[in-house]
Amino acid sequence: MVLNPVLGKLVSKRVVLASASPRRREILTNVGLRFEVVPSWFKETLEKSSFTAPYEYAVETAKQKALEVANRMHVKHMRTPDVVIGADTIVSVDEQILEKPVDKQDAYRMLSRLNGKEHSVFTGVAIIHCHSKDNQLEMEITDFYEETKVKFSELSEELLWEYIDSGEPMDKAGGYGIQALGGMLVEYVHGDFLNVVGFPLNHFCKKLAELYYPPSKHNIQHKKYDSIPSVDTFENLSDGESSNFTEHKAASKLDHSGMRSSGAAYTSGNTSAVRTGFTVPLENQNGVSQSASKLPSKILELMDGFRASKALFVASKLKIFDHLKDKGPAKAVDIANDVGTSVCGTERLLDACASLGLLEKTPQGYSNTDSANTYLTSDGKYSLHGYIIHSNDHLWPLFTNLEFAVKEGSRQNHRAFGKKADDLFKDYYHSQEVNQRFMAAMHSIAHLTARDVATAFDLSQFKSACDLGGCTGALAYELVQVYPNLKVTVFDLPEVIANTSYFQPSGQHTAPVTFVSGDFFKDNLPEADLYILSRVLHDWPDEKIHVLLSKVSAVCRPGCAILLAEMVLDDEKKNRSTALLQSLNMLVQTEGKERSGSEYQALLKQHGFKNVKIRITGNLLDVILCVKT
Numbered sequence: 001m002v003l004n005p006v007l008g009k010l011v012s013k014r015v016v017l018a019s020a021s022p023r024r025r026e027i028l029t030n031v032g033l034r035f036e037v038v039p040s041w042f043k044e045t046l047e048k049s050s051f052t053a054p055y056e057y058a059v060e061t062a063k064q065k066a067l068e069v070a071n072r073m074h075v076k077h078m079r080t081p082d083v084v085i086g087a088d089t090i091v092s093v094d095e096q097i098l099e100k101p102v103d104k105q106d107a108y109r110m111l112s113r114l115n116g117k118e119h120s121v122f123t124g125v126a127i128i129h130c131h132s133k134d135n136q137l138e139m140e141i142t143d144f145y146e147e148t149k150v151k152f153s154e155l156s157e158e159l160l161w162e163y164i165d166s167g168e169p170m171d172k173a174g175g176y177g178i179q180a181l182g183g184m185l186v187e188y189v190h191g192d193f194l195n196v197v198g199f200p201l202n203h204f205c206k207k208l209a210e211l212y213y214p215p216s217k218h219n220i221q222h223k224k225y226d227s228i229p230s231v232d233t234f235e236n237l238s239d240g241e242s243s244n245f246t247e248h249k250a251a252s253k254l255d256h257s258g259m260r261s262s263g264a265a266y267t268s269g270n271t272s273a274v275r276t277g278f279t280v281p282l283e284n285q286n287g288v289s290q291s292a293s294k295l296p297s298k299i300l301e302l303m304d305g306f307r308a309s310k311a312l313f314v315a316s317k318l319k320i321f322d323h324l325k326d327k328g329p330a331k332a333v334d335i336a337n338d339v340g341t342s343v344c345g346t347e348r349l350l351d352a353c354a355s356l357g358l359l360e361k362t363p364q365g366y367s368n369t370d371s372a373n374t375y376l377t378s379d380g381k382y383s384l385h386g387y388i389i390h391s392n393d394h395l396w397p398l399f400t401n402l403e404f405a406v407k408e409g410s411r412q413n414h415r416a417f418g419k420k421a422d423d424l425f426k427d428y429y430h431s432q433e434v435n436q437r438f439m440a441a442m443h444s445i446a447h448l449t450a451r452d453v454a455t456a457f458d459l460s461q462f463k464s465a466c467d468l469g470g471c472t473g474a475l476a477y478e479l480v481q482v483y484p485n486l487k488v489t490v491f492d493l494p495e496v497i498a499n500t501s502y503f504q505p506s507g508q509h510t511a512p513v514t515f516v517s518g519d520f521f522k523d524n525l526p527e528a529d530l531y532i533l534s535r536v537l538h539d540w541p542d543e544k545i546h547v548l549l550s551k552v553s554a555v556c557r558p559g560c561a562i563l564l565a566e567m568v569l570d571d572e573k574k575n576r577s578t579a580l581l582q583s584l585n586m587l588v589q590t591e592g593k594e595r596s597g598s599e600y601q602a603l604l605k606q607h608g609f610k611n612v613k614i615r616i617t618g619n620l621l622d623v624i625l626c627v628k629t
């Protein structure tokens, strides 16, 4: 059974798992799928009696979970995913649906019902393919369910309570986890084990195969299509490669979110296969199966990562995306002439960008993809151009010294730029050009994340806020849009405040945002009900953070609050590679680091901020709020 060509279809897409279940995340991660986790806010409260069969309830709930995320990402985050996956697992016994227990007594009630009997576990799954057309979200929904029968042994009261006291039942449908201690309760399982754990992987892959590779006439006549179709049943897995393509050809794609896939397309006669890292049976012209060797695709992708980044950086520096904006397709020679580069070099860069999904290439020439128009042109509302240029000019030289940073445990500004900066931000502010570049970079990220930061919590009770280190005011302007009664002071160094006018939003009522210059380590902080520190604490070591938090705490009256916006690491520091790589980014250039929710909690607690709430937004920044009591 060959899974990867099927899952490979998702590699170049922005895939979102609309689930908070760590089991689902693990099942999909284990098979190499790359995706973002955006837990659904859909409340599982559909009226059970309105469904004729339990599986219908699970399927509908799964669908609603996925729809909520697809809509939220499109409308609120303005990031339309390509595919959203939602799932819902329920246990059904004696015509009753059991979900997660609300407390220990409820868990006891559920487990007693299952005791000594066979029950069914249903997982409903929804796969939503999304497209944004004229800003409207268009969706194609595919759903299915899987049933597994599970029988519990006869269990004593004592054992049931011991199990309940382990804490395991609480976040699990039916009140048990078959994959852990709960496995001891189970006499037999008929069907897909992973379906019980929370995600029917096999059925999911079959569904993808049906969606992406509908069986052709040839397949129906000659091939067995028993489970996930093996590659030799696919007529053309290489997405548009013609069937007379006879050479080995490497392919590598970037989707809108920057995810990348790589693989090799092989064709012989009318059979082709995308090979992405698992053993792929291939068929030669005589119909004899061969085995391609195993490729470590993930490692190969990582080895190539820097090349893809640099191609994006150079195309951005040359303003190729600006050049192609609002234009029909252009030929490489014309682009080269316009931007003043060599034709042969430009052609290779354009081809690389097209293969990465940044440009479209047709016989008429090259044009921007939608995401290039939105994010890569320098003047777009959600332009990442500033951050890309900062990445190329500032972060790249620093990262080339990562080895020293790891060996020495310290930042590498002296090696990268030949000078030792005593103060972190002196590097940025020594020249107007670098200052503006840095501000543009911070502005890009602040703008992209501002809506999610502003709405992660309801902040309507606050009348005034002070954004410490608020830079260009991107978050401040978003806040006053979302909360019309709020007045926001942006407090930042004089060198920053002097340059903010360039970033003022046009056509927006700017009165509720004021800019005050000062150094938050040295000067008095402006009065406010809410103090915001967005991407500030990660710049500093704990000692400095204590200085800053004690200053905020001193001016923060009861009822006032502190709001942090940072990439929050999971407590085990193993799951969020974007945030963990960002922590390396902090190592090469600062004395700071990214921290986990518990670490932020501990820092805040020492300054009287006790009731800490954390929201993982699914965007680049998460939000921590603590109201002082």
Ligand SMILES: Cc1cn([C@@H]2O[C@H](COP(=O)(O)OP(=O)(O)OP(=O)(O)O)[C@@H](O)[C@H]2O)c(=O)[nH]c1=O
Residues within 6 Å of the ligand: 018, 019, 020, 021, 022, 023, 024, 039, 040, 044, 065, 087, 088, 089, 090, 091, 100, 121, 171, 172, 173, 174, 176, 177, 178, 179, 182, 196, 197, 198, 199
């Ligand atoms: C029977 C069984 C269930 N589960 C977990 O039960 C949760 C079901 O709840 P859900 O509502 O489908 O999902 P959730 O956890 O609330 O997440 P979400 O998708 O965000 O609603 C999921 O976690 C499953 O793994 C196990 O881990 N092992 C088992 O043997």
